[in-house]
Amino acid sequence: MITEILKGMFITFREIFKPPVTIQYPEVKRPVRQRFRGRHELRRYADGLERCIGCALCAAACPADAIYVEASENTDEQRYSPGERYAKTYEINMLRCIFCGYCEDACPTDAIVLTDAYELSAFSRKDLIYTKDMLIVPPPAGKPGTPQKVEEGAYNRSILPEGLVSEP
Amino acid sequence: MGLEQKLGNMGVVTARLEDLVNWGRTNAMWPLGFGLACCAIEMMSAQASHYDMSRFGMELMRASPRQSDLMIVAGRVSRKMAPVLRRLYDQMPDPKWVLSMGDCASCGGVYNNYAIVQGVDEIVPVDVYVAGCPPRPEALIDGIIKLHERVRRSHPFKGETVAPIKV
Numbered sequence: 001m002i003t004e005i006l007k008g009m010f011i012t013f014r015e016i017f018k019p020p021v022t023i024q025y026p027e028v029k030r031p032v033r034q035r036f037r038g039r040h041e042l043r044r045y046a047d048g049l050e051r052c053i054g055c056a057l058c059a060a061a062c063p064a065d066a067i068y069v070e071a072s073e074n075t076d077e078q079r080y081s082p083g084e085r086y087a088k089t090y091e092i093n094m095l096r097c098i099f100c101g102y103c104e105d106a107c108p109t110d111a112i113v114l115t116d117a118y119e120l121s122a123f124s125r126k127d128l129i130y131t132k133d134m135l136i137v138p139p140p141a142g143k144p145g146t147p148q149k150v151e152e153g154a155y156n157r158s159i160l161p162e163g164l165v166s167e168p
Numbered sequence: 169m170g171l172e173q174k175l176g177n178m179g180v181v182t183a184r185l186e187d188l189v190n191w192g193r194t195n196a197m198w199p200l201g202f203g204l205a206c207c208a209i210e211m212m213s214a215q216a217s218h219y220d221m222s223r224f225g226m227e228l229m230r231a232s233p234r235q236s237d238l239m240i241v242a243g244r245v246s247r248k249m250a251p252v253l254r255r256l257y258d259q260m261p262d263p264k265w266v267l268s269m270g271d272c273a274s275c276g277g278v279y280n281n282y283a284i285v286q287g288v289d290e291i292v293p294v295d296v297y298v299a300g301c302p303p304r305p306e307a308l309i310d311g312i313i314k315l316h317e318r319v320r321r322s323h324p325f326k327g328e329t330v331a332p333i334k335v
Contacts, residue, residue, distance in 0.1 A: 023219060096276075096277060118300060118306065119310040121299065
């Protein structure tokens with residue numbers, strides 16, 4: 001019995017000389033895995049137009065019914081996204097979302113992607129319903145945001161050629 | 169502050185009583201060991217050496233509600249569990265806080281059915297909601313830091329006088 005105790009105490013003693021494993025969280029953040037799924041974002045094309053066309057396939061694919069999409073018509077005067085329609089309202093209830101990534105899979109234009117951000121906490125349930133303004137990424141440097149005034153007939157298709165290329 | 173400026177260096181520091189009380193409350197907020205589902209695994213992980221909540225004075229998961237200040241509702245609360253949860257909350261001494269960890273505790277999450285309470289705030293007042301399914305240990309610690317911030321900004325005797333910061 002003594003040898004077992006000594007064996008155990010030796011392990012404790014050995015650990016004294018090892019560096020601590022604790023990650024000093026708020027200051028030091030451990031990098032997440034490549035395939036980690038966190039908070040969503042809505043992406044844009046290189047010319048600043050929104051990728052989301054308001055088809056609500058993400059809302060249909062969502063197992064927790066966390067996504068609410070309301071579509072509206074695009075015009076060439078006020079163009080938000082290529083094609084006929086854009087998402088006027090896009091809300092994700094982060095308290096319903098289970099971060100499964102099905103919305104990402106369902107999206108035909110790769111508009112919605114799940115990012116690395118995981119710090120989602122708030123003092124009320126209402127603050128955790130993320131609206132379109134909170135989800136959409138800012139337009140690329142030097143490009144205008146939406147709505148844009150474009151030439152007539154320049155954006156007849158719902159997906160731009162760059163949207164057909166699946167990005168990593 | 170005031171007194172030292174008038175009397176010079178006396179080797180003492182003065183502070184507001186409210187600040188001292190809140191300092192004590194935030195630095196020794198013992199949570200109630202109350203794991204209900206998979207979120208409890210992440211809660212245990214936050215307690216273990218890699219994330220180590222004892223850095224925030226939370227090393228003790230109290231088994232008794234009489235000795236705890238913070239209730240971390242980690243997991244889905246079934247209708248059958250709801251009266252138990254309320255009873256545990258009532259047994260905790262004041263001041264007490266509730267952190268709703270994860271989707272299921274906060275609003276039912278993916279379990280939108282008759283068996284699960286659709287948000288633990290139907291039963292107890294919740295101070296901080298942490299989203300995630302389950303949240304990472306870091307996300308839980310982030311929620312706890314936000315709760316500490318809220319406690320620091322409130323008056324220890326009058327309750328919350330300053331509106332909590334928007335996140």
